Amino acid sequence: MAAVATVLLPSAMHRVSPSSLTRSLAFSIGDDGFRLRSPFNSRRVRDSSSGNSRIAVHCVSNTGTSRDKLFPLASTSTPCRTIHSGFKQSFPWRELSARFVATEAVANDAVGVPSLPQEEMPPRVYTWPYKKNPRVCILGGGFGGLYTALRLESLAWPDDKKPQVLLVDQAERFVFKPMLYEILSGGTYMPKPIECIIDMGNIYSKRWIQTISAEVDSWEIAPRFADLLSNTAVQFVQDRVKVLQPCDHLGINGSAKSDSAGTVLLQSGLLIEYDWLVLALGSETKLDVVPGSAEYALPFSTLEDALKLDSKLRQLERRNFSKGSPISVCIVGCGYAGVELAATVAERLQDRGVVRAINVESMICPTAPPGNREAALKVLTSRKVELLLGYFVRSIQKTSDSDSEKYILELQPAERGMQSQILETDLVLWTVGSKPLLSELEPREQPLELPLNARGQAETDETLRVKGHPRIFALGDSSSLRDLKGKILPPTAQVAFQQADFTGWNLWAAINDRPLLPFRFQNLGEMMTLGQSDAAVSPSFIDGLTLEGPIGHTARKIAYLIRLPTDEHRVKVGLSWLTKSAIQSIASVQDTLTKIVSGS
Structure with missing residues (x-):
């Protein structure tokens, strides 16, 4: 008896009846298993040995692991709506929602298919909710990116200039x-x-x-972005940034009524057009x-x-x-x-x-x-x-x-x-050792048009705008801003906190044609944990004072x-x-x- 793989959608049910299956795996939004990226990506793949076509749907697990789920194509003789060679037109991909439930169907001859030659699909363009409001894309959901998004949300805006904010991060959770x-x-x-x-x-x-x-x-220290942003208008996409193509340096003004200031291509194939861009990708251990x-x-x-x-x-x-x-x-x-x-x-x-x-x-x-x-x-x-x-x-x-x-x-x-x-x-x-993730991005058609230093950080002016790019701001580990003594600011959470506040304000000022404020770092002191009930805290406002032991531990936890x-x-x-x-x-x-x- 042939196994049946069922795909449930809000508007229709589709069935695929492969001749033989080796395994099946249920997955859905919110489970510990694999789930669809949103918006999700799919493409056709072909088995070079048998010549059979399959549909590969790009999914991601809750731990961030990505892989393709392979669905055999049904025969056109199947007595129901089928997934066939013209799936791009007939299959309602865009109707998928958080209620999507599917069963993976992998035939015996599908083992090893992920390494088969693939037919690349053209990028899918992200659809912004509104046509006239400015589009702000924030890359990176660390201290710099998330807190910039929340700062933009907290400011008062004229109705026609309130920005649409999209936050992109490869992880599902913000990590303190x-x-x-x-x-x-x-x-x-x-x-x-x-x-x-x-x-x-x-x-x-x-x-x-x-x-x-x-x-x-x-x-407590790693809440989901979806939970943090549930009471805001900020949109979130979990994906990895692949290609950055700014064009504000070419004279395009990037306003919502004209061409975009650039595009961002994500790993899943989603293409984002933006009017304003914030680079807050952070870094990783080298x-x-x-x-x-x-x-x-x-x-x-x-x-x-x-x-x-x-x-x-x-x-x-x-x-x-x-x-x-x-x-x-x-x-x-x-x-x-x-x-x-x-x-x-x-x-x-x-x-x-x-x-x-x-x-x-x-x-x-x-x-x-x-x-x-x-x-x-x-x-x-x-x-x-x-x-x-x-x-x-x-x-x-x-x-x-x-x-x-x-x-x-x-x-x-x-x-x-x-x-x-x-x-x-x-x-x-x-x-x-660490390396900024900004340096890992690929240019789409020509070398990346951003001024980077030797470490791969964007060079910015004192307002945190990238030099030569009036529509791009950079902060945190993605920025190489220097202090008044000429030293590059350290890649600490304290610096990112303060820069996020200024980035949000300067975006408001730029969109509303107001003067931008120069960033000045205020060192509030340094803290370090030394165990479950021990820490050291040196506030900057009292010279020579260091809180140690349980007192320092309590002060540190309250501050965080x-x-x-x-x-x-x-x-x-x-x-x-x-x-x-x-x-x-x-x-x-x-x-x-x-x-x-x-x-x-």
């Missing part, structure tokens, strides 16, 4: 990166009603079991630095990175319980990210592991205020973190034995008089709570944190009473 470390921190002891735990055939005493409870939940770093080192920049590291640490912790072997972690880089990561991981592992931090410079956090550096050094020392200063990693190799995988790091001294070292470790974390994107999200997160704090307090009291009763 300064709090990624809290995904790893936790380790609250939770008493269990049993005296032992059986794991992998072994029995362990309850006193050795420690439940790792993250200090924050993923939704891993391909030394032999083996790209293959064996883990970055720590995205939510996926944090969850992957947490999962890896859990595996190592289970191994430690079963075999008693200590966990070894090497962290490359002792800037803010490396030091915060070292303090957090060392606190989590405690006496079950050894954390080593490697830095080419002779000190940790060389750009940090002295108070923050001293507080961090004190915490690292108390947690027995080994600092290998004045060394750089020459190579990373993988080795394995019968028990587990290990990695070998070859260290070379940065100065004379020091000996090279060889380290064996279970885990390598890489926190040095205030900086969360929307009022609704701030309220939900604040209530969640209060609830967790109460539960932890009760658990702590219960643990203390248990020890008193047991006489320990």
